[in-house]
Amino acid sequence: MSAGDQGGIPEFGVGAPRAYDRRDGAAPSGSPPFGGSERRSSITICGTGNGAHALAVVAAQNAQCDIDWLASSEEKARLLRRGVSEVGLRSTGAIAAKADRIRSISADPAEVIPRADMVLVLVPAFAHAAVLRRIAPYLSDETVLGCIPARGGFEFDAANICGRQAGKQRTIFGLQTLPWSTRVKTVGELVHVGVVKQEVFLAALPASRATPIARQLARILGIRIIPTQSFLGMTLGNPGQFIHPGLMYGHFRSWRGEEYDEDSIPMLFADATDEMGELVERLSREAVAVADRIEQRTEDVLNLRDVVMPVRDWLRRAYGHATSDTSTTGACFRTGPIQARRAPVVESRPGRFIPDFGYRYLSEDVPFGLVPTRALAEIADVETPAIDRVISWAQAVLQRTYLAGDRLRGADVRQLPLPQNSEVSTLSELIDWQSRGVLSEVSARPGVPEPS
Numbered sequence: 001m002s003a004g005d006q007g008g009i010p011e012f013g014v015g016a017p018r019a020y021d022r023r024d025g026a027a028p029s030g031s032p033p034f035g036g037s038e039r040r041s042s043i044t045i046c047g048t049g050n051g052a053h054a055l056a057v058v059a060a061q062n063a064q065c066d067i068d069w070l071a072s073s074e075e076k077a078r079l080l081r082r083g084v085s086e087v088g089l090r091s092t093g094a095i096a097a098k099a100d101r102i103r104s105i106s107a108d109p110a111e112v113i114p115r116a117d118m119v120l121v122l123v124p125a126f127a128h129a130a131v132l133r134r135i136a137p138y139l140s141d142e143t144v145l146g147c148i149p150a151r152g153g154f155e156f157d158a159a160n161i162c163g164r165q166a167g168k169q170r171t172i173f174g175l176q177t178l179p180w181s182t183r184v185k186t187v188g189e190l191v192h193v194g195v196v197k198q199e200v201f202l203a204a205l206p207a208s209r210a211t212p213i214a215r216q217l218a219r220i221l222g223i224r225i226i227p228t229q230s231f232l233g234m235t236l237g238n239p240g241q242f243i244h245p246g247l248m249y250g251h252f253r254s255w256r257g258e259e260y261d262e263d264s265i266p267m268l269f270a271d272a273t274d275e276m277g278e279l280v281e282r283l284s285r286e287a288v289a290v291a292d293r294i295e296q297r298t299e300d301v302l303n304l305r306d307v308v309m310p311v312r313d314w315l316r317r318a319y320g321h322a323t324s325d326t327s328t329t330g331a332c333f334r335t336g337p338i339q340a341r342r343a344p345v346v347e348s349r350p351g352r353f354i355p356d357f358g359y360r361y362l363s364e365d366v367p368f369g370l371v372p373t374r375a376l377a378e379i380a381d382v383e384t385p386a387i388d389r390v391i392s393w394a395q396a397v398l399q400r401t402y403l404a405g406d407r408l409r410g411a412d413v414r415q416l417p418l419p420q421n422s423e424v425s426t427l428s429e430l431i432d433w434q435s436r437g438v439l440s441e442v443s444a445r446p447g448v449p450e451p452s
Helices: 051-063 074-086 125-138 156-163 207-221 231-236 240-252 274-297 312-321 329-335 366-378 385-398 428-433
Strands: 042-046 066-070 089-091 102-106 116-121 144-147 172-175 182-184 190-196 199-205 224-228 345-349 352-355
Touching: 042 051, 051 066, 051 074, 051 089, 051 182, 051 207, 074 102, 116 125, 116 207, 125 156, 125 366, 144 156, 144 207, 156 172, 156 199, 156 231, 172 207, 172 231, 199 207, 199 231, 207 224, 231 274, 231 366, 240 274, 240 352, 240 366, 240 385, 274 312, 274 329, 274 366, 274 385, 274 428, 312 329, 366 385, 366 428
Parallel strands: 042 066, 042 116, 066 102, 089 190, 116 144, 144 172, 199 224
Antiparallel strands: 172 199, 182 190, 345 352
């Protein structure tokens, strides 16, 4: 398929995804550069954490492309360069391979952004806006901008900061989750991949670009990428916002300052009770109710059911191949593939530990997960008692204010990428903003209403 067939999106890779069992890092013989031209296409990775390291390896194996890497500081860039140049970056675990296509590593976006065909942002959600502002002046007119994963409201930040070029809308996309469970062992040298998800959902703006981008990302990442109609599905269907805060609430809601020794730190998933699983399931079902209300307003033209689902259904789809008991949500946690992970703690004194409420399971998955979902619930006029309970507890331990009474009126919502902060406050405005490229394509069908 040509670049023209992709609507201006360059062709990344050819043929079927490569298997993840190659250990020599060599490219498959006879594979031409994607795009089929003499100029090799390029990807720029923004971020230096777990996901960025894994992506550098995976993209090197699956796509015939140059990889540039943007770090947030010169110190981090030096650490990456040292590891990549002296030892070489490789992965172990479910993916065993080498990152042998890294062309440059820099802390200066002017050096690595202008020549990118695709820019992939892999940083914590609180850093999304800052990264977008750094790279916006250097994005070329044709650069495709993506986020892995895109947490709640990413599309508003991306559209407001980087959304238009040459008088037209830039192509923006996001994945619902990281494709892997992964941890950096040595910066620039070694990353471990514990498990690979079977499939990941993708949304794009304009919405009509979702299918061609999903095809490209499937080649780059080597897994099934499912295109969806709207970023609403990314926000409402984000499973981390239910799982992480729900389990943190379950493990630590009764914590009153006591310390743990190393052996008594709870296992995040292996020690999950059925009660915790039931709470996580309730959180997800409230998001499903919001999605249902939005679908009803469009008379099912905007389809969210395929991506916004009860969390047990998502766990079975993502990890069913590595889970021995999927009968309940709690059983999925206790018998799933991530059994060795402890609940996040910090050392309070030698050999003694207390909960780390500043860890991303609350500091990211509440303000950039549950809070955006709660914002959509306000617009759709759907009650969310379980979400409210977890947000109220989390904002207390985080020393933040999101909910004030029964409304998102706290001081700390003002800087979040919520639709209300982009002057989208009614269901009609929300559907119109999110449905660009979807409803316009189907509105000519008999009986399909325009949003009003």
